[in-house]
Amino acid sequence: MKIGILSRSPHSYSTQRLVEAGKQRGHEILVLDHLQCVLVIEKGRPHIYYKGEEVTGLNGVIPRIGASVTFYGAAVIRQLEMMKIFSAVESQSLVRSRDKLRCLQLLAKAGINIPKSAFASTPKHVDNVIDVVGGTPVVIKLLEGTQGIGVILAETRNSAKSVIEAFLDVEVNILVQEFIKESGGEDIRAFVVDGQVVGAMKRKGAEGDFRSNLHRGGTATLVKLTAEEKALAIKSAKRLGLGIAGVDMLQSKKGLLVNEVNSSPGLEGIEKATGVDIAGKIIEYVERNEFNE
Numbered sequence: 273m274k275i276g277i278l279s280r281s282p283h284s285y286s287t288q289r290l291v292e293a294g295k296q297r298g299h300e301i302l303v304l305d306h307l308q309c310v311l312v313i314e315k316g317r318p319h320i321y322y323k324g325e326e327v328t329g330l331n332g333v334i335p336r337i338g339a340s341v342t343f344y345g346a347a348v349i350r351q352l353e354m355m356k357i358f359s360a361v362e363s364q365s366l367v368r369s370r371d372k373l374r375c376l377q378l379l380a381k382a383g384i385n386i387p388k389s390a391f392a393s394t395p396k397h398v399d400n401v402i403d404v405v406g407g408t409p410v411v412i413k414l415l416e417g418t419q420g421i422g423v424i425l426a427e428t429r430n431s432a433k434s435v436i437e438a439f440l441d442v443e444v445n446i447l448v449q450e451f452i453k454e455s456g457g458e459d460i461r462a463f464v465v466d467g468q469v470v471g472a473m474k475r476k477g478a479e480g481d482f483r484s485n486l487h488r489g490g491t492a493t494l495v496k497l498t499a500e501e502k503a504l505a506i507k508s509a510k511r512l513g514l515g516i517a518g519v520d521m522l523q524s525k526k527g528l529l530v531n532e533v534n535s536s537p538g539l540e541g542i543e544k545a546t547g548v549d550i551a552g553k554i555i556e557y558v559e560r561n562e563f564n565e
């Protein structure tokens with residue numbers, strides 16, 4: 273098979289592992305920087321040029337789209353979908369998962385427990401927003417933040433108000449959430465591929481940090497999920513329509529809450545913590561959906 277990996281960082285662990293796992297299974301692997309793709313939209317024959325040459329013969333793609341280029345990345349995937357090429361992450365699902373508000377709305381609608389969240393467009397309602405999530409401390413999040421950047425813990429009403437007002441004043445969309453203190457800076461990441469949990473880890477934030485992100489210095493250890501935890505992760509990925517998903521869950525006194533669903537979850541932490549060939553599982557998922565002209 274000829275498999276494309278949409279990635280802007282050919283040397284990253286995740287991209288390298290996908291290339292390796294694909295080659296091991298006898299495939300030709302192309303790493304395409306989606307920002308270097310020219311999309312040609314015309315009736316009957318949508319196609320793509322990459323660095324001046326038309327892209328042909330792809331049997332499937334694996335998108336690894338960074339948060340800062342969601343718009344263009346989604347457009348490239350949509351173009352591939354128009355060309356009937358299988359994408360391990362669909363364009364619509366990528367867009368859904370990238371907007372934290374939309375993601376939480378979809379999860380809540382599906383009856384999935386999430387941290388109580390509020391959203392407002394004007395600083396006028398700041399007290400209301402803090403009150404409805406149960407008062408301070410609150411977590412304030414940029415709607416399109418990632419890797420823990422743009423996630424702030426405000427301990428007091430005064431600090432929460434000044435942060436919320438500052439963001440809304442410059443028209444940055446934010447979400448205000450109840451702070452799940454009991455989770456103690458830990459969460460569970462379940463890696464879902466094609467409706468199955470292929471690996472899971474517990475992440476713990478660096479000393480003094482409530483954020484468990486590995487990019488912020490957190491550490492990961494292997495964890496065995498209960499049937500209920502697995503089912504919750506699978507349901508969340510399914511609700512967003514994601515073939516590949518990193519489902520993050522927080523342990524709270526009300527039970528397990530889904531905090532977010534990532535559409536380009538990193539492979540390094542999960543492979544090292546679990547010893548599972550996750551890249552191989554992703555390649556096999558593409559194999560099962562091979563597109564032939």
Ligand SMILES: Nc1ncnc2c1ncn2[C@@H]1O[C@H](COP(=O)(O)OP(=O)(O)O)[C@@H](O)[C@H]1O
Pocket residue numbers: 387411413417418419420421422423449450451452453455457458459477482483484485520522531532
């Ligand atoms: N409401 C919350 N209560 C407690 N911890 C939280 C809450 N929201 C986020 N966190 C912690 O902060 C981390 C980053 O938040 P997250 O919403 O996943 O944003 P990002 O997309 O930047 O990873 C989470 O992994 C979790 O450890």
Ligand SMILES: [Mg+2]
Pocket residue numbers: 419420485520532
């Ligand atoms: Mg996260």
